[in-house]
Amino acid sequence: GQQLNQSPQSMFIQEGEDVSMNCTSSSIFNTWLWYKQDPGEGPVLLIALYKAGELTSNGRLTAQFGITRKDSFLNISASIPSDVGIYFCAAGANSKLTFGKGITLSVRP
Amino acid sequence: DTEVTQTPKHLVMGMTNKKSLKCEQHMGHRAMYWYKQKAKKPPELMFVYSYEKLSINESVPSRFSPECPNSSLLNLHLHALQPEDSALYLCASSQAFGTLIQETQYFGPGTRLLVL
Numbered sequence: 001g002q003q004l005n006q007s008p009q010s011m012f013i014q015e016g017e018d019v020s021m022n023c024t025s026s027s028i029f030n031t032w033l034w035y036k037q038d039p040g041e042g043p044v045l046l047i048a049l050y051k052a053g054e055l056t057s058n059g060r061l062t063a064q065f066g067i068t069r070k071d072s073f074l075n076i077s078a079s080i081p082s083d084v085g086i087y088f089c090a091a092g093a094n095s096k097l098t099f100g101k102g103i104t105l106s107v108r109p
Numbered sequence: 110d111t112e113v114t115q116t117p118k119h120l121v122m123g124m125t126n127k128k129s130l131k132c133e134q135h136m137g138h139r140a141m142y143w144y145k146q147k148a149k150k151p152p153e154l155m156f157v158y159s160y161e162k163l164s165i166n167e168s169v170p171s172r173f174s175p176e177c178p179n180s181s182l183l184n185l186h187l188h189a190l191q192p193e194d195s196a197l198y199l200c201a202s203s204q205a206f207g208t209l210i211q212e213t214q215y216f217g218p219g220t221r222l223l224v225l
Binding site for chain 2: 030031033035040041042043044045048086088092093095096097099100101102104
């Protein structure tokens with residue numbers, strides 16, 4: 001089946017630092033999405049990407065849909081304590097989403 | 110308004126109980142989803158409804174019974190669950206245009222289910 005590779009499982013950064021996460025696959029997708037999930041809550045959509053090569057920003061977040069349609073990255077700039085959480089990439093094809101395993105981000109003050 | 114609501118927030122049930130989870134969205138979306146999520150794992154798709162009709166069932170046991178009474182509501186009826194069914198149950202919705210379902214999904218806050 002389709003799989004998304006998202007690693008490492010955890011990242012630890014200092015407040016104010018930038019952080020980059022990527023997500024790769026051997027399959028081609030039509031849509032790339034990035035979600036953030038806080039404990040006990042549902043995933044919140046951060047950025048949606050629909051075209052190969054597309055670069056989109058949402059405040060301190062920037063994400064890109066890879067040219068090959070097989071990968072995406074998310075950058076968070078000037079991290080703050082409320083950035084902590086689990087970041088999932090998800091990619092869409094045939095009306096379904098495939099999720100990465102998620103990265104737990106910790107921000108040290 | 111990109112809100113999907115779910116009730117209840119928490120649910121504890123015995124293995125012989127019957128309960129229902131409810132989901133509502135007012136975004137005009139015509140595709141709705143149920144997911145199951147275990148701790149620190151990604152969501153796992155259970156069911157997809159498109160225009161109030163079940164379009165995908167990911168081989169979910171029959172003790173989970175979905176229902177879509179109208180375009181805004183989605184229910185998940187639970188009966189004779191097992192302790193391993195304890196999880197966060199997430200509802201999501203997305204736009205659909207005829208047979209084309211957009212893959213950008215908006216999630217609700219989830220129902221935390223504990224089966225004793």
